[in-house]
Amino acid sequence: MMWTDIGVNLLNASLRADAEAILQRAEQAQVHRMLVIASDELESHACVGLCAAHAGRLWHSVGIHPHQAATARPGYIERLRELASAPQVVALGEMGLDYNRNYSPPDIQVSVFERQLELAQDLRLPVYLHERDAHDTFYAILRERRDELSGGVVHCFTGDEPTLMRYLELGFSIGVTGWICDERRGHQLQASVRHIPSDRLLLETDSPYLLPRNIRPKPKTRINEPAQLTWVATAVAVHRNESLQQLSAATEANFDRLFLSRHR
Numbered sequence: 001m002m003w004t005d006i007g008v009n010l011l012n013a014s015l016r017a018d019a020e021a022i023l024q025r026a027e028q029a030q031v032h033r034m035l036v037i038a039s040d041e042l043e044s045h046a047c048v049g050l051c052a053a054h055a056g057r058l059w060h061s062v063g064i065h066p067h068q069a070a071t072a073r074p075g076y077i078e079r080l081r082e083l084a085s086a087p088q089v090v091a092l093g094e095m096g097l098d099y100n101r102n103y104s105p106p107d108i109q110v111s112v113f114e115r116q117l118e119l120a121q122d123l124r125l126p127v128y129l130h131e132r133d134a135h136d137t138f139y140a141i142l143r144e145r146r147d148e149l150s151g152g153v154v155h156c157f158t159g160d161e162p163t164l165m166r167y168l169e170l171g172f173s174i175g176v177t178g179w180i181c182d183e184r185r186g187h188q189l190q191a192s193v194r195h196i197p198s199d200r201l202l203l204e205t206d207s208p209y210l211l212p213r214n215i216r217p218k219p220k221t222r223i224n225e226p227a228q229l230t231w232v233a234t235a236v237a238v239h240r241n242e243s244l245q246q247l248s249a250a251t252e253a254n255f256d257r258l259f260l261s262r263h264r
């Protein structure tokens, strides 16, 4: 069985220096492919070289995370447009709205999100979406532009069934992380995950964040990495009442269809 981790912050300070060892451990865990997510212009740039060095195993996004929206400098859209022509680029993002801590002011988040949606529409690239505590505004913006977008994924989905249905209705795929392994705050997702159609489901670690809490024996570190994706898969399979084989086959095909079908 093979797995693809569609959410790896490999350029994050806690993973970057160790990237080669992390890729090796992923390979041993049958996590044979990854989508490396960029969160600002600098990371978008760095992804190009890193993923070119591992072509066929690593793909990446380019974009600006809502936390980093305030760091966007004039001309960022034109620079992202250029970076998006790199051969391993399969999505634009991580983009969206995060009102949980408002590291960037909400009005700037909205503007940087909308400019990136326009760019994705222009380039016909799928969008890699992040939303936290901002559902109503986020949904309204996406609904407005649904016909112009080339699909995408709502990454790290943690919501309930009605929220899920709204995203599905807009045509998006759903990324599920180790949030589902959390016995304290994962209940909503554990209940909604079975309502994700098999052809819309993707798996991710969002490493180095969200270390799955079902890992046994308990790891000594809190740093998550792609090799731990199999723990996410195990929990998803249990809550969907399906086999790991079924889950692997479906999610592998979904990655190919959403991210690689436009890929030369």
Ligand SMILES: [Zn+2]
Binding pocket: 094, 129, 130, 131, 155, 156
């Ligand atoms: Zn995110």
